[in-house]
Amino acid sequence: MDYDTLLQLLASTVRLATPLILACIAGLYSERSGIFDIGLEAKMLVAAMCSGAVAYASGSAWVGLMAGIGGSMVFAAIHGVASITFRGNQLISGVALNFLASGITVLVAQSLFRQGGRTPPLSGDARFNPIDLPGADALQGVPILGPFYHEVVSGHSILVYAAFAVVVLTWWVLSRTRFGLRLRAVGENPAAVDTSGISVTGLRYAAVMITGVLCGLAGAYMATALQAGFGKEMTAGRGYIALAALIFAKWRPVAALWACLLFGFFQALALRPDVVEGVLHFKVPGPFLDALPYILTVLVLAGFVGKAIPPRAGGQPYVKER
Template sequence: MTDFWFQFLLALDSTLRVATPLIFCAMAGIFSERSGIIDISLEGKMLMAAFVAAATAYATGSAWIGAIAAIIVSIIASLIHGFACIIHRGNQVISGLAINILASGLTVIIGIALFRQGGQTPTLPRTSRFNSLELPFVDFMEQNVPIFGIIYKELLSDHNILVWAALASVGVTFYILFKTTFGLRLRAVGEKPEAIDSAGISVTRMRFQAIIIAGILCGLAGVYLSTATGAGFVKEMTAGKGYIALAAMIFGKWKPVPALFACLLFGFLEAVAARVQGVEIMLIGEISSDLLIALPYLLTVILLAGFIGGVTPPRAIGQPYIKER
Protein backbone atom coordinates (compact mmCIF):
# COMPACT_ATOMS: atom_id res chain seq x y z
CA MET A 1 0.00 0.00 0.00
CA THR A 2 2.83 2.40 0.81
CA ASP A 3 4.23 1.57 -2.57
CA PHE A 4 0.91 2.43 -4.19
CA TRP A 5 0.84 5.70 -2.26
CA PHE A 6 4.37 6.51 -3.37
CA GLN A 7 3.55 5.66 -7.00
CA PHE A 8 0.47 7.85 -6.75
CA LEU A 9 2.59 10.75 -5.50
CA LEU A 10 5.00 10.28 -8.37
CA ALA A 11 2.08 10.25 -10.81
CA LEU A 12 0.80 13.49 -9.31
CA ASP A 13 4.29 14.91 -9.61
CA SER A 14 4.51 14.08 -13.30
CA THR A 15 0.93 15.32 -13.72
CA LEU A 16 2.18 18.79 -12.81
CA ARG A 17 5.00 18.53 -15.32
CA VAL A 18 2.76 17.30 -18.12
CA ALA A 19 0.03 19.80 -17.32
CA THR A 20 2.26 22.90 -17.35
CA PRO A 21 2.22 23.60 -21.11
CA LEU A 22 -1.49 22.71 -21.14
CA ILE A 23 -2.19 25.28 -18.44
CA PHE A 24 -0.33 28.05 -20.27
CA CYS A 25 -2.12 27.26 -23.53
CA ALA A 26 -5.53 26.88 -21.92
CA MET A 27 -5.16 30.32 -20.35
CA ALA A 28 -4.05 31.67 -23.73
CA GLY A 29 -7.15 30.13 -25.27
CA ILE A 30 -9.37 31.67 -22.61
CA PHE A 31 -8.05 35.16 -23.32
CA SER A 32 -8.45 34.76 -27.05
CA GLU A 33 -11.82 33.04 -27.11
CA ARG A 34 -13.33 35.19 -24.38
CA SER A 35 -12.65 38.13 -26.70
CA GLY A 36 -14.46 36.33 -29.51
CA ILE A 37 -11.51 34.94 -31.45
CA ILE A 38 -11.39 31.16 -31.94
CA ASP A 39 -7.84 30.05 -31.41
CA ILE A 40 -6.92 26.62 -32.69
CA SER A 41 -3.42 27.95 -33.36
CA LEU A 42 -2.31 27.36 -29.75
CA GLU A 43 -0.43 24.33 -31.08
CA GLY A 44 1.41 26.24 -33.81
CA LYS A 45 2.35 29.18 -31.61
CA MET A 46 3.69 26.83 -28.96
CA LEU A 47 5.70 24.92 -31.58
CA MET A 48 7.24 28.08 -33.03
CA ALA A 49 8.06 29.36 -29.55
CA ALA A 50 9.63 26.03 -28.59
CA PHE A 51 11.90 26.19 -31.62
CA VAL A 52 12.88 29.83 -31.21
CA ALA A 53 13.52 29.39 -27.47
CA ALA A 54 15.87 26.47 -28.05
CA ALA A 55 17.64 28.04 -31.03
CA THR A 56 18.15 31.38 -29.28
CA ALA A 57 19.17 29.80 -26.00
CA TYR A 58 21.73 27.74 -27.90
CA ALA A 59 23.10 30.76 -29.75
CA THR A 60 23.25 33.10 -26.77
CA GLY A 61 23.75 30.62 -23.96
CA SER A 62 20.91 32.22 -22.05
CA ALA A 63 17.56 30.58 -21.47
CA TRP A 64 16.08 33.96 -20.57
CA ILE A 65 17.00 35.58 -23.89
CA GLY A 66 15.60 32.46 -25.55
CA ALA A 67 12.35 32.91 -23.67
CA ILE A 68 12.04 36.54 -24.69
CA ALA A 69 12.70 35.73 -28.34
CA ALA A 70 10.18 32.88 -28.20
CA ILE A 71 7.51 35.11 -26.73
CA ILE A 72 8.11 37.73 -29.42
CA VAL A 73 7.74 35.15 -32.20
CA SER A 74 4.62 33.72 -30.61
CA ILE A 75 3.15 37.23 -30.45
CA ILE A 76 3.98 37.73 -34.13
CA ALA A 77 2.08 34.53 -34.94
CA SER A 78 -0.84 35.92 -32.92
CA LEU A 79 -0.66 39.15 -34.88
CA ILE A 80 -0.82 37.25 -38.18
CA HIS A 81 -3.93 35.53 -36.83
CA GLY A 82 -5.33 38.93 -35.89
CA PHE A 83 -4.39 40.47 -39.24
CA ALA A 84 -6.29 37.71 -41.01
CA CYS A 85 -9.37 37.43 -38.86
CA ILE A 86 -9.76 40.78 -37.12
CA ILE A 87 -8.65 43.17 -39.88
CA HIS A 88 -9.53 41.11 -42.93
CA ARG A 89 -12.41 39.26 -41.24
CA GLY A 90 -11.10 35.94 -42.48
CA ASN A 91 -12.33 32.64 -41.12
CA GLN A 92 -10.76 32.15 -37.69
CA VAL A 93 -10.56 28.38 -37.90
CA ILE A 94 -8.84 28.47 -41.28
CA SER A 95 -6.40 31.12 -40.09
CA GLY A 96 -5.54 29.10 -37.00
CA LEU A 97 -5.08 25.96 -39.04
CA ALA A 98 -2.78 27.82 -41.44
CA ILE A 99 -0.61 28.93 -38.54
CA ASN A 100 -0.40 25.38 -37.20
CA ILE A 101 0.64 23.92 -40.54
CA LEU A 102 3.00 26.82 -41.23
CA ALA A 103 4.62 26.25 -37.83
CA SER A 104 5.27 22.57 -38.42
CA GLY A 105 6.90 23.33 -41.77
CA LEU A 106 8.84 26.45 -40.83
CA THR A 107 10.39 25.16 -37.62
CA VAL A 108 11.91 22.18 -39.42
CA ILE A 109 13.10 24.16 -42.47
CA ILE A 110 14.77 26.87 -40.41
CA GLY A 111 16.08 24.25 -38.00
CA ILE A 112 17.80 22.38 -40.84
CA ALA A 113 19.13 25.60 -42.36
CA LEU A 114 20.65 26.69 -39.05
CA PHE A 115 21.84 23.47 -37.47
CA ARG A 116 21.82 20.72 -40.14
CA GLN A 117 20.50 18.18 -37.65
CA GLY A 118 17.35 17.06 -39.39
CA GLY A 119 15.25 19.79 -37.83
CA GLN A 120 16.44 19.43 -34.25
CA THR A 121 18.40 22.01 -32.36
CA PRO A 122 21.64 20.92 -30.69
CA THR A 123 21.28 19.68 -27.12
CA LEU A 124 21.28 22.55 -24.69
CA PRO A 125 23.70 22.45 -21.74
CA ARG A 126 22.20 22.81 -18.27
CA THR A 127 23.42 26.38 -18.04
CA SER A 128 21.23 27.53 -20.92
CA ARG A 129 18.03 25.93 -19.68
CA PHE A 130 15.46 26.61 -17.00
CA ASN A 131 16.36 24.20 -14.24
CA SER A 132 14.44 22.67 -11.40
CA LEU A 133 13.95 24.54 -8.22
CA GLU A 134 14.69 22.53 -5.13
CA LEU A 135 12.73 23.89 -2.23
CA PRO A 136 14.63 24.50 1.02
CA PHE A 137 14.83 21.93 3.87
CA VAL A 138 13.75 19.02 1.67
CA ASP A 139 15.69 16.37 3.57
CA PHE A 140 14.77 17.85 6.93
CA MET A 141 11.08 17.82 6.01
CA GLU A 142 11.17 14.27 4.72
CA GLN A 143 12.78 12.94 7.87
CA ASN A 144 10.88 14.92 10.47
CA VAL A 145 7.41 15.66 9.17
CA PRO A 146 5.18 12.63 8.58
CA ILE A 147 3.12 12.42 5.37
CA PHE A 148 3.49 16.10 4.41
CA GLY A 149 7.27 15.70 4.44
CA ILE A 150 7.20 13.21 1.62
CA ILE A 151 4.57 15.18 -0.28
CA TYR A 152 6.80 18.21 0.10
CA LYS A 153 9.77 16.35 -1.28
CA GLU A 154 8.21 14.33 -4.07
CA LEU A 155 5.37 16.56 -5.20
CA LEU A 156 6.25 20.15 -4.44
CA SER A 157 9.99 20.35 -4.56
CA ASP A 158 12.22 20.02 -7.55
CA HIS A 159 9.92 21.68 -10.03
CA ASN A 160 10.79 24.06 -12.74
CA ILE A 161 10.19 27.74 -12.16
CA LEU A 162 7.88 27.66 -15.20
CA VAL A 163 5.65 25.10 -13.48
CA TRP A 164 5.02 27.65 -10.75
CA ALA A 165 4.61 30.36 -13.37
CA ALA A 166 1.91 28.29 -15.08
CA LEU A 167 0.01 27.86 -11.83
CA ALA A 168 0.39 31.59 -11.16
CA SER A 169 -0.92 32.37 -14.64
CA VAL A 170 -4.26 30.86 -13.63
CA GLY A 171 -4.58 33.33 -10.74
CA VAL A 172 -3.49 36.19 -12.93
CA THR A 173 -5.95 35.23 -15.67
CA PHE A 174 -8.75 35.00 -13.14
CA TYR A 175 -7.85 38.36 -11.67
CA ILE A 176 -7.55 40.14 -15.03
CA LEU A 177 -10.75 38.66 -16.44
CA PHE A 178 -13.03 39.05 -13.46
CA LYS A 179 -11.58 41.83 -11.30
CA THR A 180 -10.44 44.50 -13.72
CA THR A 181 -12.20 46.88 -16.12
CA PHE A 182 -10.03 45.52 -18.89
CA GLY A 183 -11.28 42.01 -18.16
CA LEU A 184 -14.89 43.12 -18.09
CA ARG A 185 -14.47 44.78 -21.48
CA LEU A 186 -12.64 41.76 -22.84
CA ARG A 187 -15.47 39.45 -21.84
CA ALA A 188 -18.04 41.88 -23.20
CA VAL A 189 -16.27 42.02 -26.54
CA GLY A 190 -16.69 38.27 -26.84
CA GLU A 191 -20.35 38.37 -25.86
CA LYS A 192 -21.72 41.55 -27.32
CA PRO A 193 -19.18 43.56 -29.31
CA GLU A 194 -21.85 46.10 -30.35
CA ALA A 195 -22.21 47.14 -26.72
CA ILE A 196 -18.48 47.72 -26.35
CA ASP A 197 -18.40 49.61 -29.61
CA SER A 198 -21.24 51.89 -28.63
CA ALA A 199 -19.44 52.61 -25.36
CA GLY A 200 -16.72 54.13 -27.48
CA ILE A 201 -14.17 51.37 -27.00
CA SER A 202 -12.51 49.87 -30.05
CA VAL A 203 -13.46 46.22 -30.58
CA THR A 204 -10.43 45.74 -32.83
CA ARG A 205 -8.08 47.08 -30.18
CA MET A 206 -9.57 44.91 -27.43
CA ARG A 207 -9.33 41.80 -29.54
CA PHE A 208 -5.73 42.52 -30.51
CA GLN A 209 -4.82 43.01 -26.86
CA ALA A 210 -6.44 39.67 -26.03
CA ILE A 211 -4.60 37.73 -28.70
CA ILE A 212 -1.28 39.36 -27.81
CA ILE A 213 -1.72 38.07 -24.24
CA ALA A 214 -2.55 34.68 -25.74
CA GLY A 215 0.67 34.91 -27.73
CA ILE A 216 2.72 35.56 -24.60
CA LEU A 217 1.20 32.57 -22.80
CA CYS A 218 1.65 30.19 -25.74
CA GLY A 219 5.22 31.44 -25.95
CA LEU A 220 5.82 30.41 -22.33
CA ALA A 221 4.38 26.96 -23.05
CA GLY A 222 6.85 26.54 -25.90
CA VAL A 223 9.73 27.79 -23.76
CA TYR A 224 8.83 25.21 -21.14
CA LEU A 225 8.83 22.37 -23.66
CA SER A 226 12.19 23.03 -25.29
CA THR A 227 14.28 24.71 -22.61
CA ALA A 228 12.85 23.41 -19.34
CA THR A 229 11.59 19.81 -19.57
CA GLY A 230 13.42 19.18 -22.80
CA ALA A 231 16.99 20.04 -23.66
CA GLY A 232 16.37 21.35 -27.14
CA PHE A 233 13.82 21.41 -29.91
CA VAL A 234 12.63 18.23 -31.60
CA LYS A 235 10.49 18.15 -34.74
CA GLU A 236 6.74 18.26 -33.90
CA MET A 237 7.55 18.29 -30.19
CA THR A 238 4.19 19.80 -29.20
CA ALA A 239 2.52 16.58 -30.43
CA GLY A 240 -1.08 17.75 -30.14
CA LYS A 241 -0.69 19.40 -26.70
CA GLY A 242 -2.21 22.60 -28.11
CA TYR A 243 -5.34 20.68 -29.04
CA ILE A 244 -5.52 18.99 -25.63
CA ALA A 245 -5.24 22.46 -24.08
CA LEU A 246 -8.08 23.59 -26.34
CA ALA A 247 -10.10 20.63 -25.11
CA ALA A 248 -9.20 21.48 -21.50
CA MET A 249 -10.30 25.06 -22.01
CA ILE A 250 -13.67 23.91 -23.32
CA PHE A 251 -13.87 21.31 -20.56
CA GLY A 252 -13.30 24.13 -18.11
CA LYS A 253 -16.13 26.04 -19.78
CA TRP A 254 -13.86 28.96 -20.73
CA LYS A 255 -13.16 29.69 -17.03
CA PRO A 256 -9.60 29.82 -15.63
CA VAL A 257 -9.92 27.72 -12.48
CA PRO A 258 -12.07 24.91 -13.95
CA ALA A 259 -9.74 24.92 -16.97
CA LEU A 260 -6.81 24.44 -14.59
CA PHE A 261 -8.49 21.37 -13.14
CA ALA A 262 -9.22 20.07 -16.62
CA CYS A 263 -5.54 20.48 -17.50
CA LEU A 264 -4.55 18.64 -14.34
CA LEU A 265 -7.06 15.88 -15.10
CA PHE A 266 -5.80 15.48 -18.66
CA GLY A 267 -2.21 15.65 -17.44
CA PHE A 268 -2.98 13.01 -14.82
CA LEU A 269 -4.51 10.72 -17.47
CA GLU A 270 -1.36 11.06 -19.55
CA ALA A 271 0.89 10.47 -16.56
CA VAL A 272 -1.12 7.40 -15.61
CA ALA A 273 -1.16 6.14 -19.20
CA ALA A 274 2.62 6.07 -19.13
CA ARG A 275 2.53 3.86 -16.02
CA VAL A 276 -0.32 1.42 -16.50
CA GLN A 277 0.55 -0.22 -19.80
CA GLY A 278 -0.17 -3.88 -19.33
CA VAL A 279 -1.37 -3.56 -15.75
CA GLU A 280 -4.30 -5.84 -14.96
CA ILE A 281 -7.16 -4.38 -13.02
CA MET A 282 -9.87 -6.50 -11.48
CA LEU A 283 -13.13 -6.70 -13.48
CA ILE A 284 -11.90 -4.31 -16.15
CA GLY A 285 -9.01 -6.38 -17.41
CA GLU A 286 -5.87 -5.07 -18.95
CA ILE A 287 -5.78 -1.30 -19.29
CA SER A 288 -4.72 -0.05 -22.67
CA SER A 289 -2.64 3.09 -22.45
CA ASP A 290 -3.41 3.72 -26.14
CA LEU A 291 -7.07 4.19 -25.31
CA LEU A 292 -6.38 6.04 -22.08
CA ILE A 293 -4.60 8.70 -24.15
CA ALA A 294 -7.80 9.30 -26.12
CA LEU A 295 -9.86 9.80 -22.96
CA PRO A 296 -9.41 13.62 -22.79
CA TYR A 297 -10.74 13.96 -26.32
CA LEU A 298 -13.62 11.62 -25.66
CA LEU A 299 -14.54 13.40 -22.43
CA THR A 300 -14.52 16.73 -24.28
CA VAL A 301 -16.82 15.40 -26.98
CA ILE A 302 -19.21 14.06 -24.36
CA LEU A 303 -19.14 17.34 -22.45
CA LEU A 304 -19.66 19.43 -25.58
CA ALA A 305 -22.62 17.29 -26.51
CA GLY A 306 -24.20 18.40 -23.26
CA PHE A 307 -24.24 15.00 -21.59
CA ILE A 308 -22.43 16.29 -18.48
CA GLY A 309 -23.87 19.72 -17.86
CA GLY A 310 -24.21 22.34 -20.52
CA VAL A 311 -21.51 24.52 -21.97
CA THR A 312 -22.03 27.94 -23.45
CA PRO A 313 -19.19 29.35 -25.47
CA PRO A 314 -18.78 33.13 -25.66
CA ARG A 315 -21.71 34.34 -27.71
CA ALA A 316 -19.87 36.33 -30.37
CA ILE A 317 -17.16 33.71 -30.86
CA GLY A 318 -16.03 33.18 -34.43
CA GLN A 319 -17.88 36.16 -35.84
CA PRO A 320 -15.86 39.02 -37.25
CA TYR A 321 -17.13 42.33 -35.99
CA ILE A 322 -18.43 44.65 -38.68
CA LYS A 323 -18.79 48.17 -37.49
CA GLU A 324 -22.02 49.75 -38.54
CA ARG A 325 -21.74 53.01 -40.36
Protein backbone atom coordinates (compact mmCIF):
# COMPACT_ATOMS: atom_id res chain seq x y z
CA MET A 1 0.00 0.00 0.00
CA ASP A 2 1.45 3.36 -0.92
CA TYR A 3 1.26 6.56 1.06
CA ASP A 4 -1.51 8.05 -1.05
CA THR A 5 -3.75 5.03 -0.49
CA LEU A 6 -3.11 5.23 3.23
CA LEU A 7 -4.08 8.90 3.23
CA GLN A 8 -7.25 8.11 1.31
CA LEU A 9 -8.06 5.43 3.83
CA LEU A 10 -7.46 7.79 6.75
CA ALA A 11 -9.54 10.56 5.19
CA SER A 12 -12.34 8.07 4.70
CA THR A 13 -11.89 6.98 8.32
CA VAL A 14 -12.37 10.54 9.53
CA ARG A 15 -15.53 10.99 7.46
CA LEU A 16 -17.02 7.69 8.58
CA ALA A 17 -16.03 8.16 12.21
CA THR A 18 -17.71 11.56 12.50
CA PRO A 19 -21.31 10.35 13.04
CA LEU A 20 -19.95 7.75 15.48
CA ILE A 21 -18.06 10.41 17.42
CA LEU A 22 -21.08 12.69 17.65
CA ALA A 23 -23.42 9.86 18.66
CA CYS A 24 -20.90 8.44 21.11
CA ILE A 25 -20.40 11.78 22.87
CA ALA A 26 -24.18 12.22 22.82
CA GLY A 27 -24.56 8.92 24.63
CA LEU A 28 -21.81 9.92 27.01
CA TYR A 29 -23.80 12.89 28.35
CA SER A 30 -26.90 10.82 28.93
CA GLU A 31 -25.15 7.84 30.45
CA ARG A 32 -22.85 9.87 32.68
CA SER A 33 -26.02 11.40 34.12
CA GLY A 34 -27.38 7.93 34.87
CA ILE A 35 -29.81 7.57 31.97
CA PHE A 36 -29.00 4.66 29.67
CA ASP A 37 -29.82 5.45 26.08
CA ILE A 38 -29.94 2.71 23.48
CA GLY A 39 -32.07 5.04 21.38
CA LEU A 40 -29.12 6.90 19.86
CA GLU A 41 -29.96 5.10 16.63
CA ALA A 42 -33.53 6.40 16.72
CA LYS A 43 -32.47 9.99 17.24
CA MET A 44 -29.88 9.85 14.45
CA LEU A 45 -32.39 8.38 12.05
CA VAL A 46 -35.04 10.98 12.86
CA ALA A 47 -32.47 13.75 12.54
CA ALA A 48 -31.29 12.38 9.20
CA MET A 49 -34.83 12.32 7.83
CA CYS A 50 -35.77 15.76 9.18
CA SER A 51 -32.58 17.38 7.95
CA GLY A 52 -32.76 15.69 4.56
CA ALA A 53 -36.35 16.74 4.02
CA VAL A 54 -35.97 20.31 5.28
CA ALA A 55 -32.64 20.87 3.54
CA TYR A 56 -34.30 19.84 0.28
CA ALA A 57 -37.33 22.05 0.88
CA SER A 58 -35.35 25.09 2.01
CA GLY A 59 -32.27 24.58 -0.08
CA SER A 60 -30.14 25.29 2.99
CA ALA A 61 -28.07 22.72 4.80
CA TRP A 62 -28.09 24.93 7.91
CA VAL A 63 -31.88 25.03 8.06
CA GLY A 64 -31.84 21.27 7.55
CA LEU A 65 -29.38 20.92 10.42
CA MET A 66 -31.68 22.87 12.74
CA ALA A 67 -34.62 20.66 11.74
CA GLY A 68 -32.53 17.56 12.37
CA ILE A 69 -31.56 18.75 15.83
CA GLY A 70 -35.20 19.62 16.53
CA GLY A 71 -36.44 16.17 15.53
CA SER A 72 -33.78 14.47 17.57
CA MET A 73 -34.60 16.60 20.61
CA VAL A 74 -38.26 15.62 20.41
CA PHE A 75 -37.23 11.98 20.66
CA ALA A 76 -34.79 12.82 23.46
CA ALA A 77 -37.59 14.56 25.34
CA ILE A 78 -39.82 11.49 25.03
CA HIS A 79 -37.04 9.34 26.45
CA GLY A 80 -36.56 11.88 29.24
CA VAL A 81 -40.22 11.97 30.21
CA ALA A 82 -40.44 8.17 30.17
CA SER A 83 -37.29 7.48 32.13
CA ILE A 84 -36.90 10.54 34.39
CA THR A 85 -40.38 11.83 35.13
CA PHE A 86 -42.21 8.50 34.98
CA ARG A 87 -39.24 6.42 36.14
CA GLY A 88 -39.85 3.91 33.39
CA ASN A 89 -37.45 1.25 32.20
CA GLN A 90 -34.80 3.08 30.19
CA LEU A 91 -33.98 0.13 27.96
CA ILE A 92 -37.59 -0.42 27.00
CA SER A 93 -38.08 3.26 26.25
CA GLY A 94 -34.97 3.18 24.05
CA VAL A 95 -36.03 0.07 22.18
CA ALA A 96 -39.51 1.47 21.60
CA LEU A 97 -38.07 4.70 20.20
CA ASN A 98 -35.77 2.74 17.89
CA PHE A 99 -38.72 0.88 16.42
CA LEU A 100 -40.76 4.04 16.18
CA ALA A 101 -37.98 5.91 14.39
CA SER A 102 -37.31 3.04 12.01
CA GLY A 103 -40.92 3.07 10.86
CA ILE A 104 -41.93 6.69 11.07
CA THR A 105 -38.96 8.09 9.14
CA VAL A 106 -39.75 5.99 6.06
CA LEU A 107 -43.46 6.66 6.42
CA VAL A 108 -43.03 10.44 6.56
CA ALA A 109 -40.43 10.51 3.77
CA GLN A 110 -42.66 8.40 1.57
CA SER A 111 -45.77 10.44 2.18
CA LEU A 112 -43.89 13.70 1.54
CA PHE A 113 -41.82 12.78 -1.49
CA ARG A 114 -43.17 9.49 -2.92
CA GLN A 115 -39.66 8.24 -3.68
CA GLY A 116 -39.75 4.89 -1.94
CA GLY A 117 -39.10 6.28 1.55
CA ARG A 118 -36.13 8.37 0.51
CA THR A 119 -35.78 12.13 0.50
CA PRO A 120 -34.82 13.69 -2.84
CA PRO A 121 -31.09 13.99 -3.59
CA LEU A 122 -29.48 17.15 -2.24
CA SER A 123 -27.03 19.33 -4.09
CA GLY A 124 -25.31 22.68 -3.76
CA ASP A 125 -26.07 24.63 -0.61
CA ALA A 126 -28.50 22.00 0.61
CA ARG A 127 -25.45 19.95 1.54
CA PHE A 128 -22.51 20.63 3.81
CA ASN A 129 -19.69 20.70 1.29
CA PRO A 130 -16.01 20.08 1.96
CA ILE A 131 -14.07 23.13 3.04
CA ASP A 132 -10.39 23.61 2.37
CA LEU A 133 -8.40 24.69 5.36
CA PRO A 134 -6.04 27.62 4.83
CA GLY A 135 -2.76 26.64 3.30
CA ALA A 136 -3.85 23.18 2.27
CA ASP A 137 -2.72 23.67 -1.30
CA ALA A 138 0.32 25.77 -0.48
CA LEU A 139 1.75 23.22 1.96
CA GLN A 140 1.15 20.22 -0.30
CA GLY A 141 4.79 20.26 -1.31
CA VAL A 142 6.04 19.64 2.25
CA PRO A 143 7.07 15.98 2.46
CA ILE A 144 4.87 13.58 4.45
CA LEU A 145 3.03 16.24 6.46
CA GLY A 146 1.92 18.31 3.50
CA PRO A 147 -0.12 15.60 1.81
CA PHE A 148 -1.41 14.45 5.21
CA TYR A 149 -2.68 17.97 5.94
CA HIS A 150 -4.18 18.26 2.48
CA GLU A 151 -5.86 14.87 2.38
CA VAL A 152 -6.70 13.89 5.95
CA VAL A 153 -7.00 17.13 7.90
CA SER A 154 -8.36 19.47 5.29
CA GLY A 155 -11.23 18.96 2.90
CA HIS A 156 -14.01 17.85 5.21
CA SER A 157 -17.36 19.44 5.91
CA ILE A 158 -17.72 21.79 8.84
CA LEU A 159 -19.58 19.14 10.86
CA VAL A 160 -16.48 16.93 10.90
CA TYR A 161 -14.51 19.69 12.59
CA ALA A 162 -17.47 20.31 14.89
CA ALA A 163 -17.36 16.67 16.00
CA PHE A 164 -13.69 16.90 16.99
CA ALA A 165 -14.35 20.19 18.76
CA VAL A 166 -17.24 18.59 20.66
CA VAL A 167 -14.88 15.94 22.03
CA VAL A 168 -12.48 18.53 23.42
CA LEU A 169 -15.32 20.68 24.70
CA THR A 170 -16.90 17.70 26.44
CA TRP A 171 -13.64 16.75 28.10
CA TRP A 172 -13.34 20.32 29.36
CA VAL A 173 -16.94 20.53 30.54
CA LEU A 174 -16.76 17.23 32.42
CA SER A 175 -13.48 17.83 34.16
CA ARG A 176 -13.37 21.57 34.65
CA THR A 177 -16.86 22.94 35.14
CA ARG A 178 -19.52 22.93 37.81
CA PHE A 179 -22.03 21.42 35.40
CA GLY A 180 -19.62 18.61 34.61
CA LEU A 181 -19.02 17.87 38.27
CA ARG A 182 -22.74 17.70 38.97
CA LEU A 183 -23.38 15.64 35.85
CA ARG A 184 -20.80 13.06 36.85
CA ALA A 185 -22.15 13.04 40.41
CA VAL A 186 -25.76 12.48 39.40
CA GLY A 187 -24.80 9.42 37.38
CA GLU A 188 -22.83 7.97 40.24
CA ASN A 189 -24.92 8.80 43.29
CA PRO A 190 -28.03 10.90 42.74
CA ALA A 191 -28.75 10.87 46.47
CA ALA A 192 -25.55 12.83 47.04
CA VAL A 193 -26.73 15.41 44.54
CA ASP A 194 -30.20 15.54 46.05
CA THR A 195 -28.96 16.02 49.61
CA SER A 196 -26.72 18.81 48.36
CA GLY A 197 -29.87 20.64 47.35
CA ILE A 198 -29.50 20.23 43.57
CA SER A 199 -32.30 18.94 41.36
CA VAL A 200 -31.59 15.43 40.11
CA THR A 201 -34.43 15.74 37.62
CA GLY A 202 -33.17 19.02 36.20
CA LEU A 203 -29.64 17.73 35.70
CA ARG A 204 -30.81 14.57 34.01
CA TYR A 205 -33.12 16.42 31.65
CA ALA A 206 -30.27 18.76 30.72
CA ALA A 207 -28.07 15.77 29.93
CA VAL A 208 -30.74 13.99 27.89
CA MET A 209 -31.41 17.12 25.84
CA ILE A 210 -27.69 17.59 25.11
CA THR A 211 -27.79 14.00 23.88
CA GLY A 212 -30.63 15.07 21.59
CA VAL A 213 -28.63 17.98 20.15
CA LEU A 214 -25.55 15.87 19.45
CA CYS A 215 -27.53 13.01 17.92
CA GLY A 216 -29.19 15.66 15.77
CA LEU A 217 -25.76 16.74 14.52
CA ALA A 218 -24.83 13.13 13.83
CA GLY A 219 -28.00 12.40 11.89
CA ALA A 220 -27.86 15.64 9.91
CA TYR A 221 -24.25 14.87 9.01
CA MET A 222 -25.34 11.50 7.64
CA ALA A 223 -28.00 12.97 5.38
CA THR A 224 -26.51 16.31 4.35
CA ALA A 225 -22.75 15.75 4.35
CA LEU A 226 -21.72 12.09 4.22
CA GLN A 227 -24.53 11.32 1.80
CA ALA A 228 -26.92 13.46 -0.20
CA GLY A 229 -30.28 12.80 1.34
CA PHE A 230 -32.07 10.45 3.73
CA GLY A 231 -32.52 6.79 2.88
CA LYS A 232 -34.30 4.01 4.71
CA GLU A 233 -32.30 2.76 7.75
CA MET A 234 -29.37 4.83 6.57
CA THR A 235 -27.76 4.87 10.03
CA ALA A 236 -27.31 1.09 9.74
CA GLY A 237 -26.68 0.41 13.40
CA ARG A 238 -24.28 3.31 13.95
CA GLY A 239 -26.16 4.15 17.15
CA TYR A 240 -25.24 0.75 18.53
CA ILE A 241 -21.67 0.96 17.30
CA ALA A 242 -21.41 4.32 19.07
CA LEU A 243 -22.65 2.67 22.27
CA ALA A 244 -20.04 -0.06 21.90
CA ALA A 245 -17.40 2.60 21.41
CA LEU A 246 -18.67 4.36 24.54
CA ILE A 247 -18.24 1.18 26.58
CA PHE A 248 -14.89 0.54 24.93
CA ALA A 249 -13.83 4.03 25.99
CA LYS A 250 -15.15 3.49 29.52
CA TRP A 251 -17.35 6.58 29.24
CA ARG A 252 -14.42 9.00 28.76
CA PRO A 253 -14.55 11.58 25.94
CA VAL A 254 -11.03 11.47 24.53
CA ALA A 255 -10.91 7.69 24.66
CA ALA A 256 -14.29 7.72 22.93
CA LEU A 257 -12.71 9.67 20.07
CA TRP A 258 -10.07 7.00 19.55
CA ALA A 259 -12.60 4.19 19.84
CA CYS A 260 -14.81 5.83 17.19
CA LEU A 261 -11.82 6.36 14.90
CA LEU A 262 -11.03 2.66 15.21
CA PHE A 263 -14.58 1.70 14.28
CA GLY A 264 -14.46 4.29 11.48
CA PHE A 265 -11.24 2.76 10.20
CA PHE A 266 -12.89 -0.65 9.93
CA GLN A 267 -15.80 0.89 8.06
CA ALA A 268 -13.33 2.58 5.71
CA LEU A 269 -11.57 -0.74 5.13
CA ALA A 270 -14.86 -2.34 4.17
CA LEU A 271 -15.15 0.21 1.37
CA ARG A 272 -11.70 -0.66 0.00
CA PRO A 273 -11.46 -4.44 -0.49
CA ASP A 274 -8.70 -3.84 -3.04
CA VAL A 275 -6.47 -2.31 -0.37
CA VAL A 276 -7.09 -5.16 2.02
CA GLU A 277 -6.24 -7.67 -0.69
CA GLY A 278 -3.11 -5.73 -1.54
CA VAL A 279 -1.86 -5.86 2.04
CA LEU A 280 -2.88 -9.41 2.90
CA HIS A 281 -2.16 -10.94 -0.52
CA PHE A 282 -5.40 -12.92 -0.54
CA LYS A 283 -8.97 -12.00 -1.22
CA VAL A 284 -11.08 -11.36 1.87
CA PRO A 285 -14.76 -11.93 1.16
CA GLY A 286 -16.59 -8.61 0.86
CA PRO A 287 -19.38 -9.48 3.27
CA PHE A 288 -16.78 -10.31 5.91
CA LEU A 289 -15.22 -6.87 5.49
CA ASP A 290 -18.65 -5.29 5.74
CA ALA A 291 -19.27 -7.20 8.93
CA LEU A 292 -15.96 -6.21 10.56
CA PRO A 293 -17.18 -3.14 12.48
CA TYR A 294 -20.12 -5.14 13.78
CA ILE A 295 -17.91 -8.07 14.77
CA LEU A 296 -15.71 -5.64 16.62
CA THR A 297 -18.84 -4.28 18.33
CA VAL A 298 -19.83 -7.75 19.48
CA LEU A 299 -16.34 -8.41 20.80
CA VAL A 300 -16.34 -5.11 22.69
CA LEU A 301 -19.76 -5.73 24.19
CA ALA A 302 -18.82 -9.29 25.12
CA GLY A 303 -16.23 -7.82 27.44
CA PHE A 304 -13.04 -8.56 25.53
CA VAL A 305 -11.72 -5.12 26.36
CA GLY A 306 -11.53 -5.69 30.09
CA LYS A 307 -13.88 -4.61 32.80
CA ALA A 308 -15.81 -1.48 31.97
CA ILE A 309 -17.57 -0.02 34.98
CA PRO A 310 -20.59 2.01 33.94
CA PRO A 311 -21.80 4.98 35.99
CA ARG A 312 -23.05 3.38 39.20
CA ALA A 313 -26.54 4.83 39.13
CA GLY A 314 -26.96 4.10 35.42
CA GLY A 315 -30.33 2.71 34.44
CA GLN A 316 -31.93 3.23 37.82
CA PRO A 317 -34.68 5.80 38.19
CA TYR A 318 -34.03 8.03 41.19
CA VAL A 319 -36.42 7.49 44.06
CA LYS A 320 -35.86 9.55 47.16
CA GLU A 321 -35.12 7.52 50.26
CA ARG A 322 -33.26 8.11 53.46
